[in-house]
Amino acid sequence: MSLLVKHIKKIDFFGAPLVQQIDQEQSIYKSILGGVITLLICSASLLYTIWVIYLWYTNQFSPKISSSVYVSNFELLDINYDLIKICYYKYEENLIDPFEAKVLLPLIMYTENYTFTETKVLNLTNEITYYGNRYIIPQMRLGFTEINGVLITTSEMYIQIVKCTPELLGEGEQCASEEISNQFFSQAQNIIIMQIKNKQLNSKDGSMQSSVQEFFVQVEKPNCYTLNTFLQSSFYEVKDSILFGSPKYYEYVNGALIQPQTNTVEYCQQAYGDETYASLYIVMKGNQIKTILEYPNAGDLLANIGSIVSVLFMVRHIIVFFNSYFLNEKIINEMISYYYPQFSLIKTHKNWKQEIVNVTLQKQTLDLNEYKRFYEDIRSKIEQKLTYVNMLYEMSRIYILIRSSKSIDEIKKCHSLGVKLGHLRQTTLGIDPFSKCGLSSKELEDQILNDEDIGILSLHERKKQFKINNIVDEEPELIDFYDLNRIKL
Known part of the structure; x- marks a missing residue:
């Protein structure tokens, strides 16, 4: 188990390295x-x-948009709204609206496998047109069948504009008089408008927008105008989830293709059984454009x-x-100041090229060339001292110096030495001043390691000594060395 844990630790690439502090205030x-x-x-x-x-x-x-030709089964097609509206183009107030005056009647006929199955008269709705008259809104009904792998419209819709006859009216209703009928057909322009309300998605925010297409059919006695209307649709796949999620699908009628045709009234009467002046054939195109909207x-x-x-x-x-x-630069300058404490008092002045042009020490100007030679020489030495190899080398030299005055056995004893925590005990053990070959109490106390030994050579102690500006010299043989090299800042 321990071997497995050891190998698991080896593959950890989240390991945190130890960053040694350059100084006490900053690790980086x-x-x-x-x-x-x-x-x-x-x-x-x-x-x-x-x-x-x-x-x-x-x-x-903007979303990513891609389009392709797509054959739909129209399961999602939304036609349960006022997709088609029909009205008379009453551009003047005194014109006779044939639907309101019962000159003409709108008939809707549904087919199933190309056979008429139902016929009924469409009534005017309460919705008012731009021209002030009322709309006729048929109920859409379309059906599709797949034959030999091909989707075919087998349930269609016809809207016939026929001459009013009593057989088509309900109880209490009557057709327009011959005079009104003749007056209608003598008007300058008789136009039936078919509006197709289209829907599409706004690619910006995925909201649904509507637009209207208008198609015009003329009405006159000798002719029967036919509009073969092929509705177009769009299939939308919207990917708008925040991160994961299924796309949303929409299918709307978004336009129509019109194939106009002119026949005689006799031809349409023979085909549909009534005196017909206009015929609107409505069917759905099988192919459509599939649009994929992929939002960020x-x-x-x-x-x-x-x-x-x-x-x-x-x-x-x-x-x-x-x-x-x-x-x-900071470390090099600090290292130089360790050996030359006055170096921290040197002020250098540089030009815009960052070249040293003047050097002062305690307001005294120094020789510029001499300073540059000194600085380059001492800098190269300090850079060498900062390498780990040099640090290890200097430690080895210090060991050799210690070894020159101390025996191996005496050096080995240092592993068991340290500062005692006797002052933390509740009872303090006294020190026998005569237990160490007659050493005095003061001499014995100087040999015992204490808290001061931990930082006696630290930078903190150095800064404190400079503040006190006093170094206590206890050993007479080192007085000359201290006096010769002491620097007062």
Whole structure:
């Protein structure tokens, strides 16, 4: 089991590396320039994200649209609305409306397998036209049959405009007089309007829109005008889910093709059995256009946002480069100041080319060329010291120096040495001042490790000593060394 756990740990690519602190205040070097650029990039990214979401929410993103020829079985076709409206073109108020005056009657006939099955008179509705008269709205009924793999319209619809006869009227109704009938046919223009209300989806937001096509049929005594109307339809597949989900399907009539034909009244009477002046044959085309509307989903939004944000964050590499450069300069200068404490007081002045033109130390001007030679020389030495190989080398030299004055057995004893936590005990054990070969209490106390030994050579202790500006010298033999190299800032 432990072997399995070990192998599982090896394949973990989420492992977090240990980032050692360069100093106590920072684990990663950060600069004002990096902070300003980060603020600008994050602000721009956030604003762009809000803008993209706003465009998506307000349906301002264009969908992906693809179209193809499609053969439908018309199961989803919506025709249960006022798809077709018929009215007389009453462009003047004094004109006789043949439907209201009972000069002409609209008949609707349905067929089944090309045989008439039902005929009835259409009544005027209460819906008013633009011209002030009333509409005739037939009830649509279409049927389809698949024969040898081909979908064929076998249930059709005819609307006949016929001469009014008493047999077609209901009880209490009567046809127009011969005088009114003659007056109607003597009018300058007698036109029947057929309106087809089309529906289509708005590709912008997927909402349903309507439009109207108008077709005109003339009415005159000697002729029978026929409009063979082939309704066109569109099939829509809408993919508008946020992330996952099934598409939605819609099917609407979106137009019509008209095949006009002129016959004699005698021909239409022989065909339909009534004195007919106009015939509207309505059928559905079998093929249609299938349109797929694919609206942006959450994945598309994230891809859109991520692409621009990634471009913005390309600037990050430039800022990282500058931060790496400034970090390197900062560490080198601090290392130089460890050996030359006065180096931190040197002020350099640069021109627009970033070339040093003047150097001062405590308001005294230094020789520029001499400073450049010094700085280049000491910089190269410090850069060498900052390598891990050099650090390990210097540690090995320190060990050799210690080994030159200490025996191996004495060095081995250091592994068991450390600062005791005796001051945390409730009872304190006394120290026998005579237990160490007659050492005095002061000498014994100096040999015992305490809390000060932890940071006696730390940077914090160095800064504190500079503030006190006093180094206590206890060993007389080192006084000359301290006096010769002490620097007061």
